[in-house]
Amino acid sequence: MAVSDLQRIATLWEVQYYFDYIIAVIGLLSNLVAIIVLGRGKSGLSRCITHYMVAMAAADLLAVFCNAAILYLYAAIFLDLHIIACTLQQVMAYVSLDCSVWLTFAFTFDRFVAICSQGFKTRYCTVRIARVAIATVYVVSVIRNIPYYFAFESYDRNQPVGCMEKTEYFSLPGWIAFSSIHNIIKPLLPFFAILLLNILTVRSIVVASRARRKRRSHVSGEKQEDPELESRRKSIILLFCVSGSFILLWLTEVMTKMYMDIANIHYVPNGAHHLTMAAKAGDMLKNLSSCTNTFMYVVTQSKVRNEVKNAIKYPVTMCLKLVRK
Numbered sequence: 001m002a003v004s005d006l007q008r009i010a011t012l013w014e015v016q017y018y019f020d021y022i023i024a025v026i027g028l029l030s031n032l033v034a035i036i037v038l039g040r041g042k043s044g045l046s047r048c049i050t051h052y053m054v055a056m057a058a059a060d061l062l063a064v065f066c067n068a069a070i071l072y073l074y075a076a077i078f079l080d081l082h083i084i085a086c087t088l089q090q091v092m093a094y095v096s097l098d099c100s101v102w103l104t105f106a107f108t109f110d111r112f113v114a115i116c117s118q119g120f121k122t123r124y125c126t127v128r129i130a131r132v133a134i135a136t137v138y139v140v141s142v143i144r145n146i147p148y149y150f151a152f153e154s155y156d157r158n159q160p161v162g163c164m165e166k167t168e169y170f171s172l173p174g175w176i177a178f179s180s181i182h183n184i185i186k187p188l189l190p191f192f193a194i195l196l197l198n199i200l201t202v203r204s205i206v207v208a209s210r211a212r213r214k215r216r217s218h219v220s221g222e223k224q225e226d227p228e229l230e231s232r233r234k235s236i237i238l239l240f241c242v243s244g245s246f247i248l249l250w251l252t253e254v255m256t257k258m259y260m261d262i263a264n265i266h267y268v269p270n271g272a273h274h275l276t277m278a279a280k281a282g283d284m285l286k287n288l289s290s291c292t293n294t295f296m297y298v299v300t301q302s303k304v305r306n307e308v309k310n311a312i313k314y315p316v317t318m319c320l321k322l323v324r325k
Contacts, residue, residue, distance in 0.1 A: 012280055019284050027064030027291030031057045034294040037307040044303035049238075051130040052107040053297065055137075056242075059099035060290040066093035067287050083154040086163035091148045098141035098186050100290060104246050105190040106133045111239040112197045116204040144185070147178060183257045191254050194243050205236065241296040249289035253282035 034057040
């Protein structure tokens with residue numbers, strides 16, 4: 001391997017190393033704030049939406065913790081991470097990403113039903129259905145990723161420290177089939193499903209808005225501002241921000257997976273290969289998606305924004321009171 005390739009690999013690993021730490025700090029703080037603020041139930045959102053948001057924040061918190069390599073890095077440096085702990089960390093990384101992705105789909109589908117199917121809305125968009133959907137996503141994600149526990153082995157057969165994928169994981173037909181199915185279920189299937197739901201939602205909104213404007217214009221004889229349309233437009237901003245950021249940040253990962261599946265590439269032997277660069281970029285953007293939702297809530301929802309301000313002011317106020325005493 002050329003010296004330039006080695007330098008490129010070293011630079012790529014260094015960039016990802018510092019990027020993961022930055023995302024870890026931002027993700028932990030932002031998702032904790034989201035869970036606390038939304039869990040109080042004073043954000044002005046319906047209980048159904050709040051359940052999905054809290055569940056997504058919890059999944060994102062776990063995803064940041066596992067996929068940004070906090071547990072792995074600290075344990076590997078200070079505790080010589082045992083093979084069992086390392087394998088469990090890898091499994092939880094897969095589980096947390098599964099939960100994050102499919103909860104985003106569940107939230108998108110809930111909002112799609114609420115906007116596009118008024119008849120089905122009263123039966124589906126309820127707190128009970130939201131709880132069932134969230135519990136199902138968590139349970140299925142855990143069960144589906146259990147086989148990954150058996151896909152890793154120790155770096156050194158004489159020392160049960162650290163872990164990596166077994167050679168059989170890339171060569172045996174069973175593992176290759178499992179990996180291909182896993183890539184379809186996450187992220188390809190939810191990615192395109194969320195994209196389709198957003199397209200259908202936009203289409204429904206446009207059709208409904210045109211019909212309502214024509215009806216109001218015919219009745220009043222002139223164009224007027226429609227408070228209901230304005231309220232509906234604001235209510236779907238959150239949906240498009242959450243699902244839109246997911247689509248954009250997962251796009252590199254999805255395209256890389258699709259290319260490798262089409263080209264029948266199961267692993268990249270050269271660390272300087274362009275697919276390695278794309279995979280690393282996809283990993284970083286994927287980790288970034290685990291800490292963006294809170295910022296979406298703050299930007300799009302005024303009551304959430306006020307609650308976050310109060311949450312930030314509270315410890316400062318308490319410290320000032322202690323100092324005065």
